[in-house]
Amino acid sequence: MAESQVAASPIGTRQATNYLGRRRALRYWLLLVPGFLLLGTVFLYPIARFLLLSFQSESGISLANYRHLLTVPLYSQVLINTGVIALSTTVLCLVLGYPLAYFIANLSSVWSRRLLFLVLIPFWISILVRSYAWMVLLGRNGIVNNFLSSIGVISEPLPLMFNRTGVLIGMVQILLPYMILPLFAVMRSIDPVYLRAAASLGAPGWRAMLHVYFPLSLPGVAAGSLLVFILSLGFFITPALLGGRRDMMIAMLIEQQVNQALNFGLAAALAGVLLVATIVLLVVFERVLGLERLLGGLGGDAR
């Protein structure tokens, strides 16, 4: 074996390690080839082909489709809607998720495991089923409206569906775990001694939270927010089922262009915009926090 040759040779140890290291590395890279091949043929190649379509239009190869997207109000409005809905969802998830994550993170490990389990259960139910469930809840004759009118709080059913409210309710409910889990992971790793130190230095509860705890939880906030935002951008089923005409998001528009208008060029351009936006956000995430945080946020360490 190479090892014995190297050990006997007068070459320095560092060279020997590099030699071995290179051979080992090569072996590992070879192991990745099947995965890359699969990914390449099934994923990268079709997407690349599809995206190429975005540059094709009646006037030949150009950026006409992209220009169309940005100038025609119908389409640019969809882009704006998507951004606004994604942002609103993120903010709502943060506002609702932060206190909950804080609560769970400060319980004993037995209880926090149990509550975390409850947070995770919805993951096992398909988005389609959950969205339909919201339709049952939020409709004019749905459970919420019936209950509220039966106890006399309202006289007319509230418009909770086929509008922005419905979409946000659905999306927040579905994406909340993606906010809670990274937050929890980071909060769990915040040493309680910091809050004790803050108290000993004269900070009452809320000031310690503001000046010490919240800044320390920021990596979780960033991870959760970015995750929720990126996922919201591509949402389809929920806004399709629960939204109105003014709540069309990119994914719905792509579906419409492919299945109805058969305008593949425009659909590909939309897909391209979505892809680029997601990649940009991921790069920002990576630069600011490191990609391990995104993946590790679902169970990793903050520091």
Next chain:
Amino acid sequence: MAVLRRGPLGRNQAQVGARLQLANLTKHYDGIVATDRVNLDIVPGEFVTLLGPSGSGKTTTLMMIAGFVTPTSGQILLNGEDIALRPPHQRNIGIVFQNYALFPHMTVAENVAFPLKMRKWSRAEIEQAVGEALELVRLKDFANRRPRQLSGGQQQRVALARALVFRPPVLLMDEPLGALDKKLREEMQLEIKHIQESTHITTVYVTHDQEEALTMSDRIAVMRDGRVEQVGSPRDLYERPATAFVADFIGESNFFEGHLERHDDRVFLVTDDGLRLPVPASNEIERGEQIGVTVRPERIVIGQGLSGDPVLRGTIEEVIYVGDSTKFRVLLGDNRLITVKQQNRLDAPRWERGDLVECHWSVEDTVVVHRARSSSGGSPTHSLPAESM
């Protein structure tokens, strides 16, 4: 509440620390007694160490003074005022935690400024005080670094600066030097002591390291199982331990137990295995009472052809070289092992395993201890120094 004096740190002002009294301080946890009627009276400016093994209640006591643990009963009097039920952020006490607890998202200067910010000092006042505090711990050039860029010793000094910058009347330190290597620890011990002396701040220090306690303290309170066994100056505790536990925990000791006999006007302790040791006559002890005595290993002379009383014959079982001295384990009789320590002087004879020697010490070095049980509760015929946990 103590008055905040916004003067410079460390200069000879009439700034004196507070008087701190612990009165019958007790803490129960679910049937476990963490501290049992701890009483301690600390005078202004004093450096008192709570010394003991883990589980002795020293950290619990400190946490009660700090406010993070609520006492089951008892009082904590700061300049006469009972603060036992006051929340920690209202106690105005500086604390250095075991792992420093420097806020990682703030710079050194921001960390030190934090307590002043909480007290709403003006920016100019804060800047000046932070500068002086960092000067006191010799870290003025590190003001804009982050804690993770500092070494352990440096972080510790920042923690100290942060705890002192708002001029609290009391400083608490919870085993702050545990994470440092020996040389650095010894340096820091002296540095902390000097800073404490120059600021006159009343300090309560917790450690399990008896050498540290002896080096730094004005007084030491040795704790065990939630109670204070003995309080005294380092010299008092070392030369006149009240119990076998204290004698074992601070330094090493050889423990002998037996009953008393009087011959003429001399008093002797007679052990079960027949050793007759003279005991200082000044103690008022009843004849026949079961008592214990301890002797420090460095007070025992090893030799041959010795005279005096007692002279005990034994065999050297073990020779342990410690650098500046050598420890010998000497077997007396059938199963009594004692420890003798000798300075490694050039002219000192080099004993070896198996040598037959005689051991002698003077009666003044025989210290009567008032409780016959040793910390391990083991058989009293063995003079094995019990290990400090």
